[in-house]
Amino acid sequence: xxxxxxxxxxxxxRWRELESATARGEDYTIxxxxxxxxxxxxxxxxxxxxxxxxxxIDFNGDLGLRRKRHPGFRxxxxxGRRHKLRASLIPMQYRQQQxxxxxxxxxxxxxxxxxxxxxxxRWDAWRFGYELDVATGGRGYLGLILEAKYTHLYTALxxxxxxxxxxxxxxxxxxxxxARFYVTRLTPVTVEATGFVLPEDTxxxxxxxxxxxxxxxxxxxxxxxxxxxxxxxxxxxxxxDRQTGDYRLGGVYASAALRY
Numbered sequence: 001x002x003x004x005x006x007x008x009x010x011x012x013x014r015w016r017e018l019e020s021a022t023a024r025g026e027d028y029t030i031x032x033x034x035x036x037x038x039x040x041x042x043x044x045x046x047x048x049x050x051x052x053x054x055x056x057i058d059f060n061g062d063l064g065l066r067r068k069r070h071p072g073f074r075x076x077x078x079x080g081r082r083h084k085l086r087a088s089l090i091p092m093q094y095r096q097q098q099x100x101x102x103x104x105x106x107x108x109x110x111x112x113x114x115x116x117x118x119x120x121x122r123w124d125a126w127r128f129g130y131e132l133d134v135a136t137g138g139r140g141y142l143g144l145i146l147e148a149k150y151t152h153l154y155t156a157l158x159x160x161x162x163x164x165x166x167x168x169x170x171x172x173x174x175x176x177x178x179a180r181f182y183v184t185r186l187t188p189v190t191v192e193a194t195g196f197v198l199p200e201d202t203x204x205x206x207x208x209x210x211x212x213x214x215x216x217x218x219x220x221x222x223x224x225x226x227x228x229x230x231x232x233x234x235x236x237x238x239x240x241d242r243q244t245g246d247y248r249l250g251g252v253y254a255s256a257a258l259r260y
Contacts, residue, residue, distance in 0.1 A: 035255025
């Protein structure tokens with residue numbers, strides 16, 4: 001009853017301590033992350049060969065593409081307090097079989113109604129980039145991202161011994177930003193967006209769009225280990241050498257990061 005009361009630490013003093021300390025999830029030189037992404041996919045493409053143009057093929061409705069999880073990998077190297085080199089890969093692959101409900105034309109090959117078709121769609125989405133954190137503090141940071149997206153697309157159809165495939169490789173420059181806010185020293189929320197747009201009237205016969213948005217929350221269990229849950233969308237549309245494609249994928253993912 002005679003003890004003197006002990007006052008709590010003022011809120012502004014706690015924030016000053018947070019700003020002066022390095023957050024647990026930022027104290028590293030190398031970070032390696034891996035996880036699983038569970039997107040819903042909406043994919044369509046068309047081709048033209050020797051003047052034979054096929055209408056857009058709906059991979060979901062025409063070919064029976066179904067939802068599938070994909071692994072994802074990311075490597076980050078800190079070369080300084082504000083400088084990071086980044087590389088990531090999401091290898092996506094769909095294989096399915098479907099009886100055609102309408103006639104389709106792919107690479108000049110006509111496939112009629114009622115034919116069984118086995119199809120394969122692969123998409124290796126690489127990213128190589130540099131991040132500059134232009135504003136930093138104990139509560140988080142704002143950064144600028146410059147990167148090259150390397151996209152490898154492969155589509156093949158096979159029906160009764162008749163097969164055709166198309167393969168596209170394209171390096172794509174992109175620019176964007178990243179914002180991270182630490183709700184506590186252990187739990188940051190991150191928003192990251194990069195993209196590139198080539199309007200239709202820029203180059204004759206070529207146009208494209210690549211938008212990548214990633215929002216996630218992390219729990220840093222220790223300096224060396226973090227667990228993340230997020231939502232990511234990739235929206236790609238292009239016209240290259242009379243080949244067109246529209247690919248939209250979006251869904252939740254979970255990942256773990258090891259740091260040193």
